[in-house]
Amino acid sequence: MPTSDTLNPKPTISACLIVKNEEKVLATCLQSIRNYVNEIIVVDTGSSDRTVEIAESFGARVYHHPWENHFSKHRNQSLAYARGDWLLVIDADEELPHGSADVLRDAVKKAGDADALAVLLECPFDRRQAKAALNSLRLLRNRRGLHYEGRVHNSLIGVKKALCTPARLLHHGYVADRETQLRRFKRTTELLNLDIAEDPANPRPHHFLAAAYLSENRLTEAVGEAEQALTLFEARNQLDHNYLWSLYIAASACFDLGRTDQAETLAQKAAQTNPDHLDAFYLLTLIAYARQDRMRFSTGREQYLAIKSRIRTDPGRFGEMVHNTFDSEWRLHLLDAFLNIGDSDDERFRRLLDLSQSLCPDLFLFFQQTAACYWQQKNYAQAKDQYLQALALRPGDTGTLWVLAHAYEKLKDDQSRIPLLEKLLQIDPQFPHARFQLALACMHREHFQKSYDLFTEAAQAEPGNRLIPINQALCLRGLQRYTESIQASESIATREPPEQIALTGNLAYCFYALRQWEPAALYFLKWRDLQPESPEPLIHLARISIERREIERCVVHCDRLLTLLGLNQN
Structure with a gap:
C-alpha cells in the first residue's frame, strides 16, 4: 500500500469491492490497484474459499455481511466503509491495465466539481473472441450521497456532473469458466x-434478462424479453443507451434466427434513434453481406469505421x-474480401485478408x-484448409x-472424415449426431459390421432418428444377410419419399441377390415409379427379364432406359 511519502495524500482513493468465492481472480484485481489506492475495502458476502485470506494479504479491510440477493445493498455497504476522497468501484474479476491507474490518479486531481468519472470498460466475451466497450462511472466522489439502486445490474443515483477519462478497465466476467458462467446466469435471471x-412496468430488468438470454444463445427468449423492454422504454419515452442496447439484442438475435427483415428493421430503428450507434451499423453491414448488396455493405462499413474512430x-x-x-x-474487412x-x-482480396487477420483478437477465430x-x-x-x-x-x-x-463429407473423402469423427467421439462421446455420421462414413467405406454396430449405439442417443433402422437394413445387405435385411426393411413404415426409395431399392437388391426374380421385379418396378429419373431400376428389370428369358420385356425396359438417358434407340 502506498504511503504519504510516495503518494500525494490529497485526493485519496478507496477501492471498494463486494466478493464471494473469488479466489481464482481476486489476486489479479488487487495486484493491479494496490500501489495506486490508499485503502482497499472488501465486503465479503459469505466466501467459503480463500477469498478473505487473499484480500487480507493485500492489506484490505474486510467486512462480513451475509448475502441478501441485492447487489446494490452490498455495493453501498462497501462505499459506506470507505474513508477516501474518491471511491474506485471495481469487481473481483476486473483489473486496471498497465498505465490506467496513473491516468485515474491524474484524473481525480483535475476533476474540478465533477462528482463521478468514467473509464472505458472493456469486456471480452465469447472466449475472448469479441469485445464490448462502454463508458462506466467507476470513480465516485465520496460523501456526496451517491449510491446504487437495483437488485442486480445496479444504477448509480445522484450524479450531477460526470467526466470521461482515457483510463481503461478490463472486465473478465464474461470469459469465466463454464460452471461459473452458468451459476451467474442462474443467479442473475432469478434476481x-x-x-x-415487483415492478412489471420497469423496462430495465426485461432488458438485462434479454442480454442474459443472448449470452447463452437462447435467441427466441432474448427477442421476447428485448421486445418487452422496448415497449416499456417507449412508453416512458426513455430512448437511452439501454433502449439502444435492447434494439441491438433483438436485432442480433433475429439475424441469427434467420429473421433478416425483422433484424434490419430493428437495426435501422437504432441507427435513426442515434446515428452514432456503432452496433446498428455493424448489423446493417452484416445484413447487406447476407444479401450480397455491395453498395449497402460499403456504406455500412464506412459508417461503422467512422463511428469507431469517434469513440476512440x-x-x-x-x-x-x-x-x-x-x-x-x-x-467486416474479411466479409469485404x-x-x-x-x-x-x-x-x-489478399490485402483485406491480411488486414482482417492482423486485427482479429484470436487467430483461431479468423481461420x-x-x-x-x-x-x-x-x-x-x-x-x-482453413479449418485444418x-x-x-x-x-x-x-x-x-x-x-x-x-x-470432408462434401469432398467425398470418408477416409479422412472417419478419424476426425472418431477423435470427436473420444473427446465427447455424447456429441450430437456424431456417432450417426461416423456410422454413415463407415458404411460408405463398406465397413458394414462396424457401421451396423455404430448405428445400434446411435439409436440409444437418437431414438427418434428413422434413418438409423433404414441404414441398418442397408448394412445387413452389405453383410450379405439378405433375409434379415428384407425383414428389417419390411418392418419399417414411412411416407417420406427418400426413405421409401431407400427401403424399396434395398428390398429389390436383396431379392435380386437371392435370385427371387418375381419379388425383385416387383420392387424394382415400385422403385421406378418412386424415382422415374433413376436408370438403376430399368437396368435391373432388363437383367431380370433376361434371367427369366422374357426377351420382349427386356427390349421394352431397354428402350425406356435409352429414352431416359437420351440415347438413340438404334
Whole structure:
C-alpha cells in the first residue's frame, strides 16, 4: 500500500469491492490497484474459499455481511466503509491495465466539481473472441450521497456532473469458466425475475434478462424479453443507451434466427434513434453481406469505421452507450474480401485478408470465419484448409472437428472424415449426431459390421432418428444377410419419399441377390415409379427379364432406359 511519502495524500482513493468465492481472480484485481489506492475495502458476502485470506494479504479491510440477493445493498455497504476522497468501484474479476491507474490518479486531481468519472470498460466475451466497450462511472466522489439502486445490474443515483477519462478497465466476467458462467446466469435471471414481479412496468430488468438470454444463445427468449423492454422504454419515452442496447439484442438475435427483415428493421430503428450507434451499423453491414448488396455493405462499413474512430477520439460524446461490436472491425474487412471475390482482384482480396487477420483478437477465430466464408462460396477444399489451420491451434476443439468432418463429407473423402469423427467421439462421446455420421462414413467405406454396430449405439442417443433402422437394413445387405435385411426393411413404415426409395431399392437388391426374380421385379418396378429419373431400376428389370428369358420385356425396359438417358434407340 502506498504511503504519504510516495503518494500525494490529497485526493485519496478507496477501492471498494463486494466478493464471494473469488479466489481464482481476486489476486489479479488487487495486484493491479494496490500501489495506486490508499485503502482497499472488501465486503465479503459469505466466501467459503480463500477469498478473505487473499484480500487480507493485500492489506484490505474486510467486512462480513451475509448475502441478501441485492447487489446494490452490498455495493453501498462497501462505499459506506470507505474513508477516501474518491471511491474506485471495481469487481473481483476486473483489473486496471498497465498505465490506467496513473491516468485515474491524474484524473481525480483535475476533476474540478465533477462528482463521478468514467473509464472505458472493456469486456471480452465469447472466449475472448469479441469485445464490448462502454463508458462506466467507476470513480465516485465520496460523501456526496451517491449510491446504487437495483437488485442486480445496479444504477448509480445522484450524479450531477460526470467526466470521461482515457483510463481503461478490463472486465473478465464474461470469459469465466463454464460452471461459473452458468451459476451467474442462474443467479442473475432469478434476481431479474424478482425485479419484474415487483415492478412489471420497469423496462430495465426485461432488458438485462434479454442480454442474459443472448449470452447463452437462447435467441427466441432474448427477442421476447428485448421486445418487452422496448415497449416499456417507449412508453416512458426513455430512448437511452439501454433502449439502444435492447434494439441491438433483438436485432442480433433475429439475424441469427434467420429473421433478416425483422433484424434490419430493428437495426435501422437504432441507427435513426442515434446515428452514432456503432452496433446498428455493424448489423446493417452484416445484413447487406447476407444479401450480397455491395453498395449497402460499403456504406455500412464506412459508417461503422467512422463511428469507431469517434469513440476512440471523443469517448465522452457517447455517454453510457454500450458498444457490443467494438472489436469486430476485422470481420467486416474479411466479409469485404469475400463479397468482391469474383472481381479477379487477387491483390485486394489478399490485402483485406491480411488486414482482417492482423486485427482479429484470436487467430483461431479468423481461420474459422474464413473457412465459413469459403464454405458459403461452396469452395469446400479451401474451407477444409482453413479449418485444418484452426484445428492446428486447438486440436481438441469439438466444433472444428465436426465442421471439418462435414467438409470432408462434401469432398467425398470418408477416409479422412472417419478419424476426425472418431477423435470427436473420444473427446465427447455424447456429441450430437456424431456417432450417426461416423456410422454413415463407415458404411460408405463398406465397413458394414462396424457401421451396423455404430448405428445400434446411435439409436440409444437418437431414438427418434428413422434413418438409423433404414441404414441398418442397408448394412445387413452389405453383410450379405439378405433375409434379415428384407425383414428389417419390411418392418419399417414411412411416407417420406427418400426413405421409401431407400427401403424399396434395398428390398429389390436383396431379392435380386437371392435370385427371387418375381419379388425383385416387383420392387424394382415400385422403385421406378418412386424415382422415374433413376436408370438403376430399368437396368435391373432388363437383367431380370433376361434371367427369366422374357426377351420382349427386356427390349421394352431397354428402350425406356435409352429414352431416359437420351440415347438413340438404334
